[in-house]
Amino acid sequence: MIKNWEQQQLFSRKNFFGVALERLGLVSFCQSISYVKNLRRSSEDPRLTARPHKPFRDVTSGESRLGPELDRGALLYIPEGHSNETPSPLAVFLHGGGGGAHYWGRVYSECDHHGIIAVVPESRARTWDAIGGEFGLDVKFLDSVLRYTFDRCTIDLERIALVGFSDGASYSLSLGPSNGDLFTHLVAFSPGGSQLVEPVVGLPKIFVAHGTEDSVLPVSISKNVIVPTFQIDGYEVSYREFEGGHELPQDVLVEALDWFMES
Numbered sequence: 001m002i003k004n005w006e007q008q009q010l011f012s013r014k015n016f017f018g019v020a021l022e023r024l025g026l027v028s029f030c031q032s033i034s035y036v037k038n039l040r041r042s043s044e045d046p047r048l049t050a051r052p053h054k055p056f057r058d059v060t061s062g063e064s065r066l067g068p069e070l071d072r073g074a075l076l077y078i079p080e081g082h083s084n085e086t087p088s089p090l091a092v093f094l095h096g097g098g099g100g101a102h103y104w105g106r107v108y109s110e111c112d113h114h115g116i117i118a119v120v121p122e123s124r125a126r127t128w129d130a131i132g133g134e135f136g137l138d139v140k141f142l143d144s145v146l147r148y149t150f151d152r153c154t155i156d157l158e159r160i161a162l163v164g165f166s167d168g169a170s171y172s173l174s175l176g177p178s179n180g181d182l183f184t185h186l187v188a189f190s191p192g193g194s195q196l197v198e199p200v201v202g203l204p205k206i207f208v209a210h211g212t213e214d215s216v217l218p219v220s221i222s223k224n225v226i227v228p229t230f231q232i233d234g235y236e237v238s239y240r241e242f243e244g245g246h247e248l249p250q251d252v253l254v255e256a257l258d259w260f261m262e263s
Contacts, residue, residue, distance in 0.1 A: 044197050046135045046178035050146035052155035055084055059152035063108070066145060074145045075101045077118040078153070079111045089159030089261065090149070092119045092142070094168030097127035103165070106250065110257050117153055121145050128171040130195045139175070161260050162204075163187040165248050166217065170194060173206075173226065180204045185263070187256050189248045191226060192217040206230055206237045207259050209252050211244035238263070 061080050067073030082088055091111075093104040101120040111118050121142050123129070129138040149155075162183045164172035169191035176186040177194075180202020187207045210222040219241060227239050238259060242252050 044134050046130075046139060046175055046197055047199070048139065048143050048146065048175075048179050048182055050143050050150055051182065052090075052150050052157060052160075055150070055152050055154055057152045059084075066148060072100070072122040072124060074122060074141075075104075075118070075120040076145075076149060077108055077111055077120070079108075079115050079117065081112075081115065082117065082153070084154040087154045087156035088115050088117050089156045089161070090117045090119065090153070091161040091163050091257070091260065092121070092146075094128065094162070094164035094171050095120075095122065096164075096166030096168050097131070099165075099168075107253065107257070110254060114257060114261050116159075116257070116261075117149065117155070119145055119149055127167045130171060130174045131167050133195075135175070135197065138171075142175075158184055159260065161185040161187055163189075163256070164191070165189040166192070166246065169208075173230075176204055177201070185260050187260065188222075188226070189252070189256070190214055190217055190222075190246055192221060194226065194229075203235055205263055206235050207240070207256050208237060209240040209242060209248075209256060211247060212241050213244060214246045216246040 059078055061078045061082055064076045064078075065073060066076055079088070093107060095101065095103045101122050104118065104120045107118060110116070124137040124141060129136045160183050162172045162176045162185075164170070164187070166189070169188035170193050172186050173188050173191055173194035174196060176183050177196055177200045178198075180200070183204050185205050185207070189209050190211060191208065208222050208227055210219045212219050222239070223241070227237050230237050240252065240255065242249060
């Protein structure tokens with residue numbers, strides 16, 4: 001881990017690779033995922049190809065497990081009252097290193113409150129691929145999960161967020177800028193950096209929150225490096241510090257989702 005963050009110089013996003021990496025220690029859906037058989041795509045390609053369209057498959061409210069036979073699959077949560085007659089906001093939630101989709105069960109009540117569809121994929125390995133240096137299978141898997149969702153749900157094109165905690169936050173700030181024509185908002189809770197590769201597309205709005213007593217990924221990473229770097233490149237960034245460690249307090253999560261719906 002890089003030390004003395006306060007003394008680090010700001011640098012281009014193109015060279016902002018893996019800053020302070022965190023310590024590493026589907027039924028019908030499964031039939032549709034292409035990553036299992038098709039690995040010809042460049043391992044450094046960050047582009048997602050799935051896009052919202054008019055749905056043609058049925059969906060029911062509540063939580064569904066995509067790929068129950070997989071060791072690591074995904075969850076899809078459809079809020080109560082969802083109707084494909086009205087476009088719904090969508091948020092993709094990314095867990096921290098060593099975590100899983102269950103971490104984000106805490107967002108369901110807020111999804112019901114705001115009418116947000118939640119997509120909760122799990123990384124193919126212990127953490128997200130770009131954290132180890134290259135985009136690869138996680139991009140393909142997320143593409144498949146999104147395609148599954150878009151086939152079933154009408155999505156609000158002005159409200160599509162990529163949300164992450166810890167390693168997931170770093171991945172949000174790494175994958176999101178290359179998919180700014182899909183994601184309108186990026187949310188990063190206690191990120192450790194951003195690894196970007198070309199192309200960089202669009203300018204999604206960004207929300208960053210970090211605990212002042214974080215001993216895993218110091219708050220100075222966000223305050224002195226991540227936030228000003230994205231601001232220099234023209235992004236609109238909302239920054240929130242809170243008293244606490246490497247954690248995500250519920251009130252900060254609620255604040256971020258309110259920001260997503262209102263900004």
